[in-house]
Amino acid sequence: MTKTFAEQNFPGRLIAVEGLDGSGKSTQIYLIKKWLELEGVKVFFSEWNSSTIVKTATSKGKKRELLTPTTFSLIHATDFADRYERQLVPLLRAGYIVLCDRYIFTAFARDTVRGCPPEWVRGLYNFAALPDMTFFFKAQLEVSLQRILDGRPELKYFEAGMDLHFSTDPYESFRIFQGRILEQYLGMSTEFKFLVMDANQRVEEQQSVVRKLVQAKLNLADFKREI
């Protein structure tokens, strides 16, 4: 079993948020970042699928619908590895609190729904240490779907899970896809000690719970910026 950063004696700590699109997790992690910055803590924020090197390949693959479940999985693993080795690990060695909007669990959930063998996907990512805290924002499926679908956005092919051929209607496909991902998340919740948040609550209520949990786990003074 892979260990957390604390268990591997890193001076830094990694906090991840996971959840469906529209669960409000990005808002919550943004507010954590603001709070930690105001506390004078060394903090770094990293987003899923954001490595610049891999970006052109990923966007080309997505735009031209070239990706299969396997290459979809591998290209995201490449992106993650780049951020992990070049940014996350060095910062964690330097005692930073690293905030991740999505971590390896996003890959575990999505790639498994796409039909990749779960053990293979987990194996791909086993070079990565586990987060010290993982908040899972659990909203009712309908609520998350409404948040996204209310705006009648142009759903992208892979985002809507169109490659899985659940339905030819992107909105229907998105619903089924998100439902399957939610099942995967719930299945991992205990194994990876997710801190399950009630994402149907108000933003402020959730944020206050999150901050309390972070403070209970971490002594923020240990991570203060040295001036």
Next chain:
Amino acid sequence: MAAPNRKAKKRGPIQRNIVVPAPSPKRFYGHGLPGVDRNRLTGKLIAVEGADGSGRSTQIARLVHWLEGNGNATVEVGLKRSTLVSEELEKAQEGNILSRTTLSLFYATDFADQLENIILPALKAGFVVLADRYIYTLMARDMVRGMNEAWLKNLYGIALVPDAVFYLSVSPEHLVQRTFAKNFALDYWESGMDLGLSRDMFDSFLRYQALVEEQFKRLQSTYHFDIVDGHRSVDEINKELRGKIELVMAGRG
């Protein structure tokens, strides 16, 4: 006009026996790929491994010529040739900016793209696929760089087991001479300069190639590829390869 025609007729066209590849069971090294029916892969997958300068490309070109002459349809694949990431991989490598896990996964993406979009469809159509390097080079290079072997085995569990794998074995001393005879320069990556083995490129090349060879030998015990002595003449080597491929085509490889 008439005379040479008659002459040609007299000699007759060269008789070639068109060999339909005999089906053989296919399997993956590990978990394989979702949604692939292995029974439909009626073609043959032949991989040729070896360092730059081992004569891989020459041998493959000859094999393609020979197979096509025999009436077999062929397709060639190789590293860094995928539509998906080949350009990006090339660019990233030029700048030497990727760390080892990233580079490893980038190469795996390139491999998987070709596996799914070229190799498997061609095998379904009954082609003979010639792979100019396969997963073993990728694994050996990564192992030299300290990547975990179990991790690599899981990663390349997606790969189809070839019907034959030939490793053209050439000593580093010979490789260096062949490379110079062709290019008058050593390649940065083929010299393992990223490893910091030596500042001297010549020295680094020899040490790196010896390390890669060592890993190939380790992999050989698991993957059982056919080690072919690459020090001999092109013709001699090709004759050996043809003989072995004939057996593969007959389903007795």
